[in-house]
Amino acid sequence: MSEVRTILLNRSIADSIEEEAEELRQELKKRKIFLLNVMSSPGSGKTTTLIRLVNLLKDKYRIAIMEADIDSDVDAITVARETGVKSIQLHTGGMCHLDGSMTRQGLEALDGEYDFVILENIGNLVCPAEFDTGASMNMVILSVPEGSDKPLKYPLMFEKSDLVLINKIDTLEYFDFDYNIVENFIFNRNKNAVIFKISAKNGTGVEEVSKHLSSLIDKWRS
Numbered sequence: 001m002s003e004v005r006t007i008l009l010n011r012s013i014a015d016s017i018e019e020e021a022e023e024l025r026q027e028l029k030k031r032k033i034f035l036l037n038v039m040s041s042p043g044s045g046k047t048t049t050l051i052r053l054v055n056l057l058k059d060k061y062r063i064a065i066m067e068a069d070i071d072s073d074v075d076a077i078t079v080a081r082e083t084g085v086k087s088i089q090l091h092t093g094g095m096c097h098l099d100g101s102m103t104r105q106g107l108e109a110l111d112g113e114y115d116f117v118i119l120e121n122i123g124n125l126v127c128p129a130e131f132d133t134g135a136s137m138n139m140v141i142l143s144v145p146e147g148s149d150k151p152l153k154y155p156l157m158f159e160k161s162d163l164v165l166i167n168k169i170d171t172l173e174y175f176d177f178d179y180n181i182v183e184n185f186i187f188n189r190n191k192n193a194v195i196f197k198i199s200a201k202n203g204t205g206v207e208e209v210s211k212h213l214s215s216l217i218d219k220w221r222s
């Protein structure tokens with residue numbers, strides 16, 4: 001039996017999706033809530049990474065997670081089980097992205113006081129980058145098996161994400177993934193990007209990411 005609530009999101013009917021997202025961002029800033037929008041291809045390791053990050057940060061912040069998918073509630077159930085924090089599943093009714101209005105519906109359904117809310121966006125390197133969710137920060141995860149050329153092929157995703165995690169570095173010996181090339185491609189798209197190399201599977205590098213996030217959250221909330 002499902003332990004988490006599932007919310008079916010409605011599409012925005014606002015004239016300006018951008019203004020709606022900016023309004024949400026400002027409102028969250030006033031309420032001292034840091035909202036992290038996490039994006040990647042399907043299977044790059046969003047859920048695995050988030051579980052590790054939440055377990056490192058949950059004693060310092062009141063955390064909640066919104067898991068967005070087209071169908072199923074496995075991610076929300078897994079996160080709730082592995083971290084114990086409040087988690088809800090958002091269904092997009094077939095859409096491959098979330099916008100500010102949909103994010104707001106998720107936040108309302110969370111129904112509680114939080115310092116740090118994480119949105120795991122739909123697994124896709126294209127559509128989620130095209131829509132502002134109202135998040136305080138966007139983070140993208142690129143995993144080693146996907147290849148070094150992804151920032152070239154999906155440039156908008158890397159332009160919109162100031163935090164980039166290169167995940168699955170435990171598999172480097174099996175792939176011809178070139179970190180120096182990928183770093184150049186990312187900085188060509190976004191000179192402000194901060195890049196970390198991690199393995200969500202064995203935990204390598206995740207503590208450094210949690211410390212970086214913690215300083216961003218504290219700054220946002222001050």
Ligand SMILES: Nc1nc2c(ncn2[C@@H]2O[C@H](COP(=O)(O)OP(=O)(O)OP(=O)(O)O)[C@@H](O)[C@H]2O)c(=O)[nH]1
Pocket residue numbers: 040041042043044045046047048049075122123124167168169170171198199200201202
């Ligand atoms: N070897 C290795 N496998 C990993 C790592 N991180 C995640 N995985 C595996 O990759 C698979 C997908 O991980 P998830 O965390 O579910 O990926 P996701 O991005 O949340 O997937 P979707 O929500 O379906 O888009 C699982 O089998 C994980 O165990 C890693 O650092 N190294």
Ligand SMILES: [Mg+2]
Pocket residue numbers: 046047048075120
């Ligand atoms: Mg997932």
